[in-house]
Amino acid sequence: MGAEVNPCIESGCRGGCCRNIFMVDRRTKVEASFPGAIEVKPEEMPGLGDMAKGVYYIDHPTKNIPDGVYALIQGRCPNLGPLGSCAIYESNMRPHSCENFQRGSVDCNDIRYVLKLHPARTI
Numbered sequence: 001m002g003a004e005v006n007p008c009i010e011s012g013c014r015g016g017c018c019r020n021i022f023m024v025d026r027r028t029k030v031e032a033s034f035p036g037a038i039e040v041k042p043e044e045m046p047g048l049g050d051m052a053k054g055v056y057y058i059d060h061p062t063k064n065i066p067d068g069v070y071a072l073i074q075g076r077c078p079n080l081g082p083l084g085s086c087a088i089y090e091s092n093m094r095p096h097s098c099e100n101f102q103r104g105s106v107d108c109n110d111i112r113y114v115l116k117l118h119p120a121r122t123i
Protein backbone atom coordinates (compact mmCIF):
# COMPACT_ATOMS: atom_id res chain seq x y z
CA MET A 1 0.00 0.00 0.00
CA GLY A 2 2.64 2.48 -1.11
CA ALA A 3 2.36 6.16 -1.79
CA GLU A 4 3.14 6.13 -5.53
CA VAL A 5 1.27 3.29 -7.25
CA ASN A 6 -1.07 1.54 -4.91
CA PRO A 7 -2.85 -1.32 -6.68
CA CYS A 8 -5.17 -1.83 -3.72
CA ILE A 9 -6.47 1.73 -3.85
CA GLU A 10 -6.58 1.67 -7.65
CA SER A 11 -8.81 -1.40 -7.45
CA GLY A 12 -11.19 0.35 -5.07
CA CYS A 13 -9.99 -1.04 -1.74
CA ARG A 14 -8.88 1.39 0.92
CA GLY A 15 -7.13 -0.84 3.39
CA GLY A 16 -9.83 -3.45 3.81
CA CYS A 17 -7.36 -5.79 5.52
CA CYS A 18 -5.95 -3.10 7.81
CA ARG A 19 -8.55 -3.25 10.55
CA ASN A 20 -9.83 -5.72 13.11
CA ILE A 21 -6.95 -8.16 12.78
CA PHE A 22 -4.68 -10.25 14.96
CA MET A 23 -1.00 -10.84 14.31
CA VAL A 24 2.03 -12.45 15.91
CA ASP A 25 5.34 -10.65 15.51
CA ARG A 26 8.46 -9.61 17.39
CA ARG A 27 7.88 -7.32 20.35
CA THR A 28 10.30 -4.72 18.96
CA LYS A 29 8.51 -4.75 15.60
CA VAL A 30 5.03 -4.32 17.10
CA GLU A 31 6.17 -1.59 19.50
CA ALA A 32 7.92 0.28 16.66
CA SER A 33 5.00 -0.14 14.23
CA PHE A 34 2.34 0.90 16.73
CA PRO A 35 3.79 3.41 19.21
CA GLY A 36 0.43 3.79 20.94
CA ALA A 37 -0.08 0.06 21.44
CA ILE A 38 -1.17 -1.00 24.91
CA GLU A 39 0.31 -4.09 26.53
CA VAL A 40 -2.27 -5.98 28.57
CA LYS A 41 -2.32 -9.14 30.67
CA PRO A 42 -3.50 -12.27 28.87
CA GLU A 43 -6.74 -12.28 30.84
CA GLU A 44 -7.32 -8.66 29.81
CA MET A 45 -6.83 -9.25 26.09
CA PRO A 46 -10.02 -8.11 24.41
CA GLY A 47 -11.89 -9.96 21.71
CA LEU A 48 -12.79 -8.12 18.55
CA GLY A 49 -15.25 -5.36 19.36
CA ASP A 50 -14.84 -5.68 23.13
CA MET A 51 -12.81 -2.54 23.79
CA ALA A 52 -12.11 0.88 22.43
CA LYS A 53 -10.28 1.13 19.12
CA GLY A 54 -6.54 0.79 19.35
CA VAL A 55 -3.76 -1.78 19.35
CA TYR A 56 -3.47 -4.24 22.24
CA TYR A 57 -0.84 -6.91 22.73
CA ILE A 58 0.26 -9.66 25.07
CA ASP A 59 3.47 -11.60 25.52
CA HIS A 60 3.39 -14.58 23.15
CA PRO A 61 6.76 -16.29 22.72
CA THR A 62 6.87 -19.04 20.13
CA LYS A 63 9.58 -21.41 18.97
CA ASN A 64 10.28 -19.27 15.91
CA ILE A 65 9.69 -15.93 17.61
CA PRO A 66 11.04 -16.16 21.19
CA ASP A 67 10.30 -12.47 21.81
CA GLY A 68 6.90 -12.73 20.12
CA VAL A 69 3.77 -10.87 21.04
CA TYR A 70 0.20 -11.44 19.97
CA ALA A 71 -1.37 -8.18 18.86
CA LEU A 72 -4.90 -7.09 18.09
CA ILE A 73 -5.68 -4.08 15.95
CA GLN A 74 -9.14 -3.09 17.08
CA GLY A 75 -10.86 -0.97 14.44
CA ARG A 76 -8.77 0.87 11.84
CA CYS A 77 -5.03 0.47 12.06
CA PRO A 78 -3.55 3.73 13.36
CA ASN A 79 -1.14 3.67 10.40
CA LEU A 80 -3.94 3.54 7.84
CA GLY A 81 -4.35 6.85 6.07
CA PRO A 82 -7.77 8.23 5.09
CA LEU A 83 -7.28 7.26 1.45
CA GLY A 84 -6.12 3.73 2.25
CA SER A 85 -2.35 4.09 2.23
CA CYS A 86 -0.08 2.75 4.98
CA ALA A 87 1.96 5.43 6.72
CA ILE A 88 4.84 3.03 7.41
CA TYR A 89 4.76 1.15 4.12
CA GLU A 90 8.13 2.43 2.99
CA SER A 91 9.84 1.78 6.31
CA ASN A 92 11.20 -1.48 7.61
CA MET A 93 8.91 -1.22 10.63
CA ARG A 94 5.91 -2.81 8.98
CA PRO A 95 4.85 -6.04 10.74
CA HIS A 96 5.67 -9.25 8.89
CA SER A 97 1.97 -10.07 8.73
CA CYS A 98 1.44 -6.92 6.68
CA GLU A 99 4.39 -7.65 4.40
CA ASN A 100 3.17 -11.19 3.82
CA PHE A 101 -0.49 -10.40 3.22
CA GLN A 102 -0.93 -10.71 -0.50
CA ARG A 103 -3.36 -8.77 -2.62
CA GLY A 104 -5.45 -11.27 -4.57
CA SER A 105 -4.99 -14.01 -1.96
CA VAL A 106 -7.99 -15.94 -0.71
CA ASP A 107 -8.04 -13.87 2.48
CA CYS A 108 -7.81 -10.63 0.51
CA ASN A 109 -10.67 -11.64 -1.74
CA ASP A 110 -12.78 -12.75 1.23
CA ILE A 111 -12.47 -9.21 2.54
CA ARG A 112 -13.14 -7.73 -0.88
CA TYR A 113 -16.28 -9.86 -1.18
CA VAL A 114 -17.60 -8.45 2.09
CA LEU A 115 -16.77 -4.94 0.85
CA LYS A 116 -18.65 -5.71 -2.39
CA LEU A 117 -15.50 -5.33 -4.51
CA HIS A 118 -14.63 -7.54 -7.45
CA PRO A 119 -11.96 -10.20 -6.81
CA ALA A 120 -8.39 -9.02 -7.22
CA ARG A 121 -5.60 -10.93 -8.92
CA THR A 122 -2.26 -11.51 -7.27
CA ILE A 123 0.53 -9.18 -8.36
Ligand code: SF4
Pocket residue numbers: 008011013014015016017018101102103104108109111112120
Ligand atom coordinates in the same frame (compact mmCIF):
# COMPACT_ATOMS: atom_id res chain seq x y z
S1 SF4 B 1 -4.53 -6.58 0.21
FE1 SF4 B 1 -6.66 -6.92 -0.44
S2 SF4 B 1 -7.95 -6.42 1.34
FE2 SF4 B 1 -5.87 -5.57 1.70
S3 SF4 B 1 -6.01 -3.43 0.98
FE3 SF4 B 1 -5.23 -4.68 -0.71
S4 SF4 B 1 -7.05 -5.24 -1.92
FE4 SF4 B 1 -7.75 -4.56 0.12
Ligand code: SF4
Pocket residue numbers: 001015017018019033077078079080081085086087088089094095098
Ligand atom coordinates in the same frame (compact mmCIF):
# COMPACT_ATOMS: atom_id res chain seq x y z
S1 SF4 C 1 0.71 -1.28 9.48
FE1 SF4 C 1 0.10 -0.61 7.44
S2 SF4 C 1 -0.20 -2.49 6.22
FE2 SF4 C 1 -0.18 -3.05 8.42
S3 SF4 C 1 -2.33 -3.06 9.06
FE3 SF4 C 1 -1.50 -1.02 9.49
S4 SF4 C 1 -1.97 0.24 7.67
FE4 SF4 C 1 -2.19 -1.94 7.11
